[in-house]
Amino acid sequence: MSYQFTVSPDFTPDHLSGWYIFNTWLQKQTDNAIHLEMYNDFHDQRVAIQQNNVDLIYANPFDAAMLVREKGFKPLVRPLGISDEAIVAVNADNHVEDVAHLSAGIKVAVTEDPDVHMMGMIMLEPGDLDASNVEMLPCDTYVLVAKQLLKKDADVGIFLAEAYDDLSNMIKKQLRILVRSQISVIHHSLMIGPRLLDQRENIQNTLVQMVDDEKGKGVLESLGFTQWQVVDDEEMEFMIDLMDTLTM
């Protein structure tokens, strides 16, 4: 039997090859045939999940509730010390110093990354801004969000903090951070679906011990991670509840 593994489409492009290396390593370690399918966007990935095509997923926290409560997925692990944080930034020439000084009608450059989008919009709320009174400028990548700010086509950009920090210094010099989130408890997780659940403990142990193995350590590095740490059911439920409060 062959299983399907997929990765949240908001993965860092630099780590694309890392996910293929990881999948090869995982197949060897667990003696499973696993096909890695990278979907172009969240919509296509969610269709595949709804059709029960996915068995293993490195999931965006936004999709965790649906995976657990509707599709019977369970958490396995998360990368140690990595959480999702968002940044709201403006062009450095913009005189606005505080989100509270932004006005209705502004143009907001965003990607479709659902958790970053949500965190960014929460950080705009103190300025009485929400989806009903701003104009969204959807962008495919964070570099394009930055470009919209540099060209002054957008007033505000919402970034994954890691992606913002990875922008070149030349670009960052022309931008200014208004708010950086410090939430700490929202993170991507590797999750396992119903067809693989009987192997959950095995796979979880294999992943946690990955750091102790020379080859495994190299694979983790290719993903930009230092090691995996276990996510238990209650930790996942806590994050789902937290996400639930934030989508209101």
Add this chain to the structure above:
Amino acid sequence: MLHDMKAEDIVGDFTEVTLELYGGLSRKILYTEIEIPYPDGKLIVSTTDTVGIITHVNRSFIEMSGYEEDELIGAPHSILRHPDMPPAAFKDLWDTVNKGVKWQGFVKNLRKDGGYYWVKATVIPNVRNGEVMGYTSVRRKPSKTKVEECIKLYPTLF
């Protein structure tokens, strides 16, 4: 356990009042007019059991409330109750979450030092295997406009 507030913990001139709290508790409150602005980009998170006793707080909760973690765990959530908050707001909160529904509102919270901070709060029941095991409360920075509306509205609800 919920203790009366102590004058030595208070920063600035204060007013004293006794509050009647949920569950037949009463507490001596000492409060000032000093507002501590909500920090940008942070969420204040706590969980309670089904009767409102705190079981978990995050770092931002500790920083903004002014209490130590061991003073908060095991205390009723009403440790944050400010005398300017109308009891009707908390009745609405409990009536709503007891139905298994999320509650959201703007709340003026009391600090250990007598100061206060406004939050936009969302409370959600923690349902595990079909049973409510407790509640998670998440607070974020409120809009000034909404806070100004509440400052006018809340005194009319007593």
